[in-house]
Amino acid sequence: EDKVVQSPLSLVVHEGDTVTLNCSYEVTNFRSLLWYKQEKKAPTFLFMLTSSGIEKKSGRLSSILDKKELFSILNITATQTGDSAVYLCAVDGNTGKLIFGQGTTLQVKP
Amino acid sequence: EPEVTQTPSHQVTQMGQEVILRCVPISNHLYFYWYRQILGQKVEFLVSFYNNEISEKSEIFDDQFSVERPDGSNFTLKIRSTKLEDSAMYFCASSSGTYSYEQYFGPGTRLTVT
Numbered sequence: 001e002d003k004v005v006q007s008p009l010s011l012v013v014h015e016g017d018t019v020t021l022n023c024s025y026e027v028t029n030f031r032s033l034l035w036y037k038q039e040k041k042a043p044t045f046l047f048m049l050t051s052s053g054i055e056k057k058s059g060r061l062s063s064i065l066d067k068k069e070l071f072s073i074l075n076i077t078a079t080q081t082g083d084s085a086v087y088l089c090a091v092d093g094n095t096g097k098l099i100f101g102q103g104t105t106l107q108v109k110p
Numbered sequence: 111e112p113e114v115t116q117t118p119s120h121q122v123t124q125m126g127q128e129v130i131l132r133c134v135p136i137s138n139h140l141y142f143y144w145y146r147q148i149l150g151q152k153v154e155f156l157v158s159f160y161n162n163e164i165s166e167k168s169e170i171f172d173d174q175f176s177v178e179r180p181d182g183s184n185f186t187l188k189i190r191s192t193k194l195e196d197s198a199m200y201f202c203a204s205s206s207g208t209y210s211y212e213q214y215f216g217p218g219t220r221l222t223v224t
Binding site: 032034042048088095101 | 114141143145151152153155160165199201205207211212214215216217218
């Protein structure tokens with residue numbers, strides 16, 4: 001059975017800290033891995049990763065994929081209270097169907 | 111910036127009633143999806159739709175569910191006879207499929223079945 005597992009499930013940090021969120025996967029077919037940020041409602045797209053070892057970066061957020069070890073990490077540097085959210089990892093198994101992990105709830109305290 | 115829109119934002123219905131959830135995907139996108147998220151649980155895939163037909167559906171998407179693209183802009187999810195366990199947030203998503211398979215999600219419809 002295809003699955004995506006995220007860790008930790010929740011995390012509390014203070015503003016300015018750096019956090020690393022983990023996502024591991026076991027899927028039959030793989031096309032891409034996607035990271036989303038979910039605040040109140042809709043998941044908001046952050047990154048899509050298809051190749052190993054190539055870092056994607058957007059401001060203070062960055063992500064990398066390891067297709068050999070079947071995991072990805074999402075880094076957030078200099079965290080702000082606005083980064084508080086649930087971060088979702090999902091894998092596209094080549095059909096468009098996204099398989100989601102359970103999410104990591106990040107709380108950034110002032 | 112183009113975005114996926116969904117209506118209504120919240121729908122309350124009685125068990126056994128039919129509901130139609132509406133979505134307007136991003137205009138040049140070709141692939142459309144419905145997902146649901148029961149409170150406190152993972153986001154789950156329901157169905158994907160391309161070229162006016164279902165590409166893939168999950169075990170959740172049984173005969174009570176149907177999807178339709180009635181015109182060039184709307185994409186709907188119908189639940190024929192709602193059950194209590196259908197209460198969830200329903201998300202529509204779309205992707206271009208031409209240059210990229212990134213899926214963009216709408217704000218969701220919260221369905222409450224009483």
